[in-house]
């Protein structure tokens with residue numbers, strides 16, 4: 001598998017692999033959504049299968065739930081878990097303070113609930129997601145289907161008032177129909193260029209009728225694990241300011257982790 005992996009997949013894989021160092025026997029884990037989080041779920045499945053790791057996972061989407069079950073992870077609901085030791089998830093952007101934009105895969109609502117119900121959140125990512133200032137990636141906002149056009153108009157009006165530059169909101173589509181989240185809602189993607197005060201924007205968006213949640217994760221992430229295609233992994237911990245770097249050489253071994261592929 002590794003011979004056929006693209007540099008970006010290698011980056012995601014080594015980030016997921018490094019994040020597994022934080023997982024301990026008996027933990028209740030939040031399992032993120034997306035292509036990076038899928039590598040994590042596969043790595044954890046291998047640890048369950050081969051090393052007898054005992055964990056319970058709370059998935060943040062129906063897709064992740066399906067994959068987790070496939071690889072042998074015991075899946076429980078957040079209400080069963082009540083509180084989690086750790087959530088590991090991907091992100092669409094992260095800044096110097098480890099604030100995030102998430103929701104590119106449409107799972108931001110469950111992801112934010114799960115991450116907030118965790119002692120610690122680790123984001124696994126590749127280097128392309130690091131930004132000086134959040135906002136190049138369109139900000140996903142989950143809205144209920146009822147009156148979504150009114151919610152869109154209200155969002156645009158509020159953002160003009162906040163002087164957020166170049167705002168347009170587009171309804172996310174799935175082929176010819178509006179995209180529908182696991183909670184039965186729609187997603188508006190806000191094209192903002194530059195967000196400015198992300199904390200304030202997040203609070204303001206969530207005040208607008210019809211808005212369920214937005215993809216800004218402020219002060220939620222504790223650690224970012226960034227992988228690179230050459231096997232390097234950087235870890236940045238916001239709580240103790242630590243920054244460390246490792247390198248995985250096993251990417252040169254084509255047979256290793258062959259069963260972790262898609």
Ligand SMILES: O=C[C@H](O)[C@H](O)[C@H](O)COP(=O)(O)O
Nearest residue numbers: 034035036103104105106107
């Ligand atoms: O809704 C999806 C999530 O927030 C994902 O974690 C995010 O979009 C990153 O996904 P990927 O790892 O596929 O880039």
